[in-house]
Amino acid sequence: MTVLAETSHPLPLEPVQLLDEHGDPAxxxxxxxxxQRLQMYRRLVVGRRFDRQAAALTRQGRLAVYPSSNGQEACQVGAVLAVRDTDWLFPTYRESVALVTRGIDPVEVLTLLRGDWHCGYDPYHHRTAPQCTPLATQALHAVGLAHAARLAGxxxxxxxxxxxxxxxxxxxxEALNFAAVYRAPVVFFVQNNQYAISVPLAKQTAASSLAHKAIGYGMPGRRVDGNDVLAVYRVVRDAVEHARAGQGPTLVEAVTYRMDAHTNADDASRxxxxxxxxxxxxRDPITRLERHLRAVGVLDDAGVAEIAAEAEDFAARLRERMNTDPVLDPMEMFRHVYAEPTPQLREQAALLAAELAAEAEAPVGGVEARA
Structure with a gap:
């Protein structure tokens, strides 16, 4: 078992890298x-094709908004494959590829962004928290769950x-500080894609790197080339083993880049x-791994075509299913709000039920006249 050594000395600025930009091993x-390397390549290709299809669905009006993972696939694939199925993921709104890699139904992955029903998937079944839109709140949730798990053994x-x-x-x-003090088994995986919407990293922090911030919290910090899926997998796996061994949290900074705009509502050219x-x-992560796999004889033209066809089939099935409008029950918005509905909630539900009933009983012509 690999356990990361804690140090009070400055961290190296150069990210961990197993494959260089040309696909050559370090x-x-x-x-x-x-x-395993070939499986990672397959996951990257399918993940990107899913991402491109989701972006297209947004342009077609099938999604309300979509934060693309294009360029960050190695971060999400490598990190997810480094944990066990029994471990928990706490994603942000940009981790759609991570959730697909986790094995969650792609339609359920997009449900939140579609505006349908809650988070779309069962968090307990997949051990994956709902995609989080508010910044950093999921970090606190992760620490709370991890600390509780540690107390429970x-x-x-x-x-x-x-x-x-x-x-x-x-x-x-608060999440980093609490996790360090109580040695909670958490890995904080920071995808440094260089911009917080339009704000570059240089205007967010004066630290030499985000990984350096780990020193102030008293936990190990690692930097990794976020476009090298093999390196991401290795660094996150080591951090997970460190946490599982009772050694506490690790802050991992993955240096990557957001190729698309922040969301479809953003103009990155500004x-x-x-x-x-x-x-x-x-520095594309897929091209890098493909070059490596071709060089070592694990992948050829036929293999590339086969995986591309698999990804295309994945996208086609997603497209077909997303082209079917969901059947929505307006009354569902009142369920699961409280264990026992409040008087105000019952009153609101009754008002809506009456409006729906009146609309259903109205003559078609009358409805059209009012429209």
Whole structure:
């Protein structure tokens, strides 16, 4: 079992890397088995095709909003594969690829962004908390669950996804501080995609890196190349084992880039240049791993085509299912609010029920006239 050594010394600024931008292995690094590397490639390709399809569904009006994971797939795939099925994930709104990698139905993954019903999936069944829109609140939830699991003697680690912008929130500070003091089994996985909407990292912190902040909380901090899925997997796996061994939390900073705008409602050209985007495009996580797998003879043209076809089929099935409008029950908004509905809630429900009944009984012509 790998246990990370705690240190009070400054951390290295250079991120951990197993594959360079050309797909060549770093010196002295032991890579995961070939079959596992190929499986990671498959997950990356399917994840990106899902992301592109979700973005297209947004343009078609099938989703209300979509925060793309394009360019960050290695972070999400590598991190999710590094935890056990019995561990808990605490995602942000941008972790759609992570949830698909977790095995959650893609339609259920998009339910929150579609505006349908609650979070769409069963958090307890998948051990995955609802996608969190408020910044950093999920970090507190992760710490609470992990601390409770530790007190109960449960062998559970919580993986909290956090954006670089969320590290500026008070909730993030409270989560990190509490986790460190009580040695909660949590891994804080910060995807540093360089921007908090339009605010660059340099205007968010004066620290040498986000990983350096771990020193102030008294926990290990790691930096990893977020576009190297093998490195992400290795670093997060080590941090998870560290937590499971009772050694407390770790702050992992994955250095990556958000290729698309913050959401479909954002215009990224207002705050970053096309030259910057093009420079990061050359560090593409899928291209990097594909070059490596081809070089070692694990992948060829036929294999690439087969996985691409699998991803296309995945997207086609998602598209077909999303083109069917969900059947909604307006009265459902009153359920599960309180264990025992309040008088005000009952009154509101009765008013809506009466309106729905009146509309159902109205003549079709009358309804059209009012419209």
């Amino acid at each position: 010196d002295g690094q032991v890579l995961p088995p070939a079959a 449960d062998d559970v680690v919580a993986l909290a996804f956090v954006g670089d912008g969320a590290t500026s929130e008070g909730d993030c500070h 705050y970053r240049t096309s030259a910057e985007v093009d420079a990061w495009r050359k």
